[in-house]
Amino acid sequence: MLRSQTKLLDLGRRQLPGLWRCLTKANISKLTMVEVDDKSGIATLTLNRPPVNSCNLELLLQLNENIKQIECNKSRGLILTSSNDKVFSSGLDLNELYKPDQERLKAFWTALHEMWLSLYQCSIPTAAAINGHAIAVGCVLSAACEYRVMLPGFSIGIHATKFGYVVPHFIMISYLSVLPRRIVERALLQGKLFSTEEALQVNLVDEVADSKAEALCKCAEFIDSFKQTQPAARALTKRQFRAPDVQVLIDDPEGQLRESLDYINKPSFQEGLGEYLRNLKAKDKH
Amino acid sequence: MLRSQTKLLDLGRRQLPGLWRCLTKANISKLTMVEVDDKSGIATLTLNRPPVNSCNLELLLQLNENIKQIECNKSRGLILTSSNDKVFSSGLDLNELYKPDQERLKAFWTALHEMWLSLYQCSIPTAAAINGHAIAVGCVLSAACEYRVMLPGFSIGIHATKFGYVVPHFIMISYLSVLPRRIVERALLQGKLFSTEEALQVNLVDEVADSKAEALCKCAEFIDSFKQTQPAARALTKRQFRAPDVQVLIDDPEGQLRESLDYINKPSFQEGLGEYLRNLKAKDKH
């Protein structure tokens, strides 16, 4: 998997041994990396925004572009992972939410909607190799994939209630697509972060792997499980099956956007977030 | 938990050691009791209508009032339990349904709707210490809470099909909020009463406790699991998560009421209920 022989998406899979090059502007800026394995036809999309892969506007835009490209270039599957060996993704970049410029906030939240839609409805098989903590939107990214393999010793979950945030509809839906309702409600209300072992037990992740290489391998095996299916029928079945989940966001993007922005702009939320950020910084200093 | 030092809700938590007093008219009539633990801030709401805590109009009104008061008084959580060590609640008082006065029936069913909405959407953490049989609406009360601890040797479930009743939409929804669809359908159709052990196995209850004190303690521990969350965000998340479940009842209370009353007033249902009540009385004599 993902050996040295890779190909560039935009070069139509001509072999360029040993050459690792950037596909897009964003790869130049290294927010993400995309590699396609020439043998398997599987694309690996790597989150690469130090220090903790927090999602700012630029990363969300880049992810959305990568996902669409990988889909268009007829890759056989997409594996999402992180270049950081401690953190898969810490979630949204909270600086985007705190005392925000309104135009940028609007662009940020719209990019979040669009990236999630791209990943959740991606026509090819998708899997997450969760090689570090997957917090908040980091968990949502994983849950939007069709399969999850996680390394031991990390945490995964949506802890929004702990810093005073109310998750929007599409994030609830994303959790519900993987976990039973009873577990989702309690986890959301508690802001629960599951250990790898707990996540496996409730099927929030499908497998545990001892290394990133093994996780990528298991993700590739999952993608291989579709070998005998017809890609067009698979893609349309996935789209139809997930259609009810995305309906609210597709029918009323403006309304969903307004609701989230109104919440983010509330003084009470801004105050809570400010305190949360100050505590984080204080912790960092110790 | 619930030690002798308690406070009156309406006195704003001023300490009155050793003094156990009634909060409301209904406490005077002792249909329910409310105690608030001054240390934990947790309110315990105790069903207290002998002999089997069957819900008549007065008990439903009282419960609704208690739940709203506990919520308003900023208790940290609500535990629902029973003063009877054999029966948590036997469900609705069937005398309210048999050959009913139409005005009272309407008030009764409206009170059932409103009490359920209050409990199901209660903004603070809720848990049931099920220290006896929880039958029909007794089960629904438990299921409306966020957590359930049950004592061994008792039964819990909705047995409506056994006396010819068809459960309304909100009761189906309440069951579905806790159990998988496959299990709910079969349990509803069979009128199944689960033993404590069976209830634990399907997660209709979360834990088993050996005594009422232990059950109350486990409920308090569950409520404590929200310590690090922001109450307002928790409350809004719960409300949004449960919103689809209550929509029918909120959008069309008149229609839901009419449907239930029509069913209750059907001669075939009245006949079946009459026979059921006569059999119960015959059993009581033996």
Added chain:
Amino acid sequence: MLRSQTKLLDLGRRQLPGLWRCLTKANISKLTMVEVDDKSGIATLTLNRPPVNSCNLELLLQLNENIKQIECNKSRGLILTSSNDKVFSSGLDLNELYKPDQERLKAFWTALHEMWLSLYQCSIPTAAAINGHAIAVGCVLSAACEYRVMLPGFSIGIHATKFGYVVPHFIMISYLSVLPRRIVERALLQGKLFSTEEALQVNLVDEVADSKAEALCKCAEFIDSFKQTQPAARALTKRQFRAPDVQVLIDDPEGQLRESLDYINKPSFQEGLGEYLRNLKAKDKH
């Protein structure tokens, strides 16, 4: 169970010992057989279209008629099984879909909708004794029943993505009524066929039996579990519980029909199906 003493449905259960007669035109053609056990009042509906119980128009019409008759004749329950000891049902007769006469195709698909609605909403208890492979619509027939007992060594599932078909809404719903969402999505996308053991593990079947006789016996025991319920309340509860699942098909039968026929008539689907059928024939020759 199903001993020699059976009765004809249309003769109102008059006893005709040793006499096994056809109930309807279709029984004459032996596409199905219906037997009613006089002791238990349970009707057994046996699929009997060699070689593999594939559903053509005539079989679907016959099944629909049988189900409605059994329901009308106040049988205490319905058990669906197969006369073939290797195949419960292979699914739809693909010859009905390949280069179809449009009038017949329309009648065929309408019959599929109506048969499914009859079985899924059948007022009496239903169970499937799955004594052979249950593929595609064979699996859907089983899932539409309230209980499933399967013999070891067989396969059950919906493998539509493997021959390029996209399952319609009612078939997704049927799978979702039995399995958790997470499992349904993956199984549909992979076109997964579950072994008996796998099916038991995910609760796609409820029990495993070592022989057809034992399977029939276990189905009868399930039907007996409703002995203490009132049939009218049970029937209405089932209908209300399943109502949301059938709503699309009942609200817009024309639209659902058109969508399916459009898909079947697509050149790409016809080509894929043609190849699939040629491969099947080639396999048969070896």
